[in-house]
Amino acid sequence: MTVPLKAIDGNADLEALMTDLAVKARAAARVLALAPPEQKNRALAAIERATRANAPAILAANAEDVAEARAAGITSAFLDRLTLTPARIDGMADGVATVREIADPIGTVTESWRRPNGMTIERVRVPLGVIGVIFESRPNVAADAGVLCLKSGNAVILRGGSDSFRSCRAIHDCLVQGLREAGLPEAAITLVPTRDRTAVGLMLSGLNGGIDVIVPRGGKSLVARVEAEARVPVFAHLEGVNHVYVDASADLDMAKSIVLNAKMRRTGVCGAAETLLVDRAAATSLKPLVEMLLDAGCEVRGDDAVQKVDARVKPASDEDWDTEYLDAVIAARVVDGVDDAIAHIHDHGSHHTDSIVAENARTAEKFLSEVDSAIVLHNASTQFADGGEFGFGAEIGIATGKFHARGPVGAEQLTSFKYRVHGTGQTRP
Amino acid sequence: MTVPLKAIDGNADLEALMTDLAVKARAAARVLALAPPEQKNRALAAIERATRANAPAILAANAEDVAEARAAGITSAFLDRLTLTPARIDGMADGVATVREIADPIGTVTESWRRPNGMTIERVRVPLGVIGVIFESRPNVAADAGVLCLKSGNAVILRGGSDSFRSCRAIHDCLVQGLREAGLPEAAITLVPTRDRTAVGLMLSGLNGGIDVIVPRGGKSLVARVEAEARVPVFAHLEGVNHVYVDASADLDMAKSIVLNAKMRRTGVCGAAETLLVDRAAATSLKPLVEMLLDAGCEVRGDDAVQKVDARVKPASDEDWDTEYLDAVIAARVVDGVDDAIAHIHDHGSHHTDSIVAENARTAEKFLSEVDSAIVLHNASTQFADGGEFGFGAEIGIATGKFHARGPVGAEQLTSFKYRVHGTGQTRP
Numbered sequence: 001m002t003v004p005l006k007a008i009d010g011n012a013d014l015e016a017l018m019t020d021l022a023v024k025a026r027a028a029a030r031v032l033a034l035a036p037p038e039q040k041n042r043a044l045a046a047i048e049r050a051t052r053a054n055a056p057a058i059l060a061a062n063a064e065d066v067a068e069a070r071a072a073g074i075t076s077a078f079l080d081r082l083t084l085t086p087a088r089i090d091g092m093a094d095g096v097a098t099v100r101e102i103a104d105p106i107g108t109v110t111e112s113w114r115r116p117n118g119m120t121i122e123r124v125r126v127p128l129g130v131i132g133v134i135f136e137s138r139p140n141v142a143a144d145a146g147v148l149c150l151k152s153g154n155a156v157i158l159r160g161g162s163d164s165f166r167s168c169r170a171i172h173d174c175l176v177q178g179l180r181e182a183g184l185p186e187a188a189i190t191l192v193p194t195r196d197r198t199a200v201g202l203m204l205s206g207l208n209g210g211i212d213v214i215v216p217r218g219g220k221s222l223v224a225r226v227e228a229e230a231r232v233p234v235f236a237h238l239e240g241v242n243h244v245y246v247d248a249s250a251d252l253d254m255a256k257s258i259v260l261n262a263k264m265r266r267t268g269v270c271g272a273a274e275t276l277l278v279d280r281a282a283a284t285s286l287k288p289l290v291e292m293l294l295d296a297g298c299e300v301r302g303d304d305a306v307q308k309v310d311a312r313v314k315p316a317s318d319e320d321w322d323t324e325y326l327d328a329v330i331a332a333r334v335v336d337g338v339d340d341a342i343a344h345i346h347d348h349g350s351h352h353t354d355s356i357v358a359e360n361a362r363t364a365e366k367f368l369s370e371v372d373s374a375i376v377l378h379n380a381s382t383q384f385a386d387g388g389e390f391g392f393g394a395e396i397g398i399a400t401g402k403f404h405a406r407g408p409v410g411a412e413q414l415t416s417f418k419y420r421v422h423g424t425g426q427t428r429p
Numbered sequence: 430m431t432v433p434l435k436a437i438d439g440n441a442d443l444e445a446l447m448t449d450l451a452v453k454a455r456a457a458a459r460v461l462a463l464a465p466p467e468q469k470n471r472a473l474a475a476i477e478r479a480t481r482a483n484a485p486a487i488l489a490a491n492a493e494d495v496a497e498a499r500a501a502g503i504t505s506a507f508l509d510r511l512t513l514t515p516a517r518i519d520g521m522a523d524g525v526a527t528v529r530e531i532a533d534p535i536g537t538v539t540e541s542w543r544r545p546n547g548m549t550i551e552r553v554r555v556p557l558g559v560i561g562v563i564f565e566s567r568p569n570v571a572a573d574a575g576v577l578c579l580k581s582g583n584a585v586i587l588r589g590g591s592d593s594f595r596s597c598r599a600i601h602d603c604l605v606q607g608l609r610e611a612g613l614p615e616a617a618i619t620l621v622p623t624r625d626r627t628a629v630g631l632m633l634s635g636l637n638g639g640i641d642v643i644v645p646r647g648g649k650s651l652v653a654r655v656e657a658e659a660r661v662p663v664f665a666h667l668e669g670v671n672h673v674y675v676d677a678s679a680d681l682d683m684a685k686s687i688v689l690n691a692k693m694r695r696t697g698v699c700g701a702a703e704t705l706l707v708d709r710a711a712a713t714s715l716k717p718l719v720e721m722l723l724d725a726g727c728e729v730r731g732d733d734a735v736q737k738v739d740a741r742v743k744p745a746s747d748e749d750w751d752t753e754y755l756d757a758v759i760a761a762r763v764v765d766g767v768d769d770a771i772a773h774i775h776d777h778g779s780h781h782t783d784s785i786v787a788e789n790a791r792t793a794e795k796f797l798s799e800v801d802s803a804i805v806l807h808n809a810s811t812q813f814a815d816g817g818e819f820g821f822g823a824e825i826g827i828a829t830g831k832f833h834a835r836g837p838v839g840a841e842q843l844t845s846f847k848y849r850v851h852g853t854g855q856t857r858p
Binding site for chain 2: 121212251254261265369370373380402417418422426
């Protein structure tokens, strides 16, 4: 890789470059779709080795990115996401090993049946094709997304944040080395070789059928732009305004531990709870739940009923019910039973992850049926919204749409299928 | 239904009307998503009864449409598609009964597993939401599509051809009567109550999130427009340029019966074969296959080798390899074995349905693996590309894309899923 850091001159040149990348990725996708599991796993093993062996080069490239970003005066949260450490590179390599170990989804027969005329019909998993991944400052996404696409037989075009360009390039070198060692086409994992931001818009156009799906990884503004502009399908969630509803039938100790975990385990993840709904009939539970959150350092913004239980509660505004804080802040209100909780979630939720704490099984089933979210939980924390926690081994993100992938998007969700029919000369009457 | 036939004045009014329809359809979709199978089946039974009982009214409305179309000087093929007969109305009612009898997909647990921490995770089928169906002259699509969406728990907005407006309205009256009798919201099956063609563009815009997916039913120009303009997912196939490849290992008698059926059983269906590929090593088979087609009244457009076997063969032009004739015409050429056949299909196919006739199982498996089409068949006719023939009971169409639905789109393919998690107080470490 000797591509210079400067932007390629002019949009016409960039468009030609991107189209060419997509054509090569499409050709690589055809090869990858037919690659046996062992060959893909050989590539994954080589990528893991290369990542560990090239850690010094990755760290050096990252140090340049970090120095440039620091000079530009970026925020400390951004700097934290951008910065790689030996431990983070180890984690990246461990992630590659995990993906190698998960089951290969391609070629799996998910259903098969015999027709009265003797034909057998099989539904077989095949890759989607070429996946475009657009991410921001975290350079490790290049490895995470790259290897998950490889495992699922898809070619991928990676477009990292401009600020992490050198780091991504160093990681990408390891990915390409692994592909090469396994005899797979290098274009199977392509990194957009320019920092020119116009490349993002070109990817969102679909590059004339060159990209089949876009996966954005980053903040809300990136996802919103992708959802608004993409002319191809998008696997994404804009936000996770997730709710925990504590029913009158809830066990208070269980409710406390679930609410605390859902909100405070990690406040910055998309599965974190942002709103607490407490059944009016659970009046005695309200105060201990609110005080527990306040004592744990969580700001509570409540309706009138919640404000009454503790002077530290701040009044909630209308916007609070629609806000994803990603911070130690929670909106809290009292609702009139499970129906009112469902109605609140319908009006304010983001179809991501919602949980009910209840001992009454019928109430719980009603909540699980009627709440229209990718993940609905009964007596468990919303923080389980994660491909690893679901047993998928790895995920490329979480989707809240209803098309194709929904919830944690793992290797299986990155596949399509075909119908394979075996006959003995059947013709249609 | 007392909406006048004239177009609603002005696009602003039409946009308001369509947005209002979509809002009501969305509300109906929420009710329908939770309706028990028995209630939906009661509606289907009532729709069947109403369709049979109202046959005279449907025929009268259709006669008006036909008279108007005839006066406008439309083609006889169009007239045939537009015209309803007592037998066609019976067929429509039988179709409703078939859909009532298929398994209800909603609520089905397609996978479930237990995590090491004791949580159980279930993947449960849920409806997609609001489906927009845009169709042309065949008024029976209103019934076929309406009841399949109902069965799969989706609300539907139907937009029929302007020429079949009165017929669709009469059929829609039966659908609404069935919904009403079963206590389901009438907006669950909505007919766009205007002939104004601007309505199509508004549907393609997605009506501000009011429509989740568009299914076009009609000719290539309609599908092309929908695929180009839709801002929501589309389940469709643009065309079926389907191939039959006759391998050197094929049984000649079987090849003859499959080729004849694939091309000539019905030439106007999307599963009809359009191109015959014959292995160069099957030299003795070429002449009998070509003569059989010619003798059956099929025009054959061949490459040099095919032209040599019979004087009636016309020369194929470059465009022939990419043409969906939907008529008694076939393009035919000789290829160098299965690899060349696969390469030809890659260059010229439409990812719809392709078949290999071969006794060599390894050759067949290679073809089935490498041909990137929704349906690939071994020793069976391409005319089996049909939801009914697959055992789905009914289909809303056939999709060639790789997202969500692929191949025949039946009730199951009109669903999404959610993850339902049951815990006993689990929190994430």
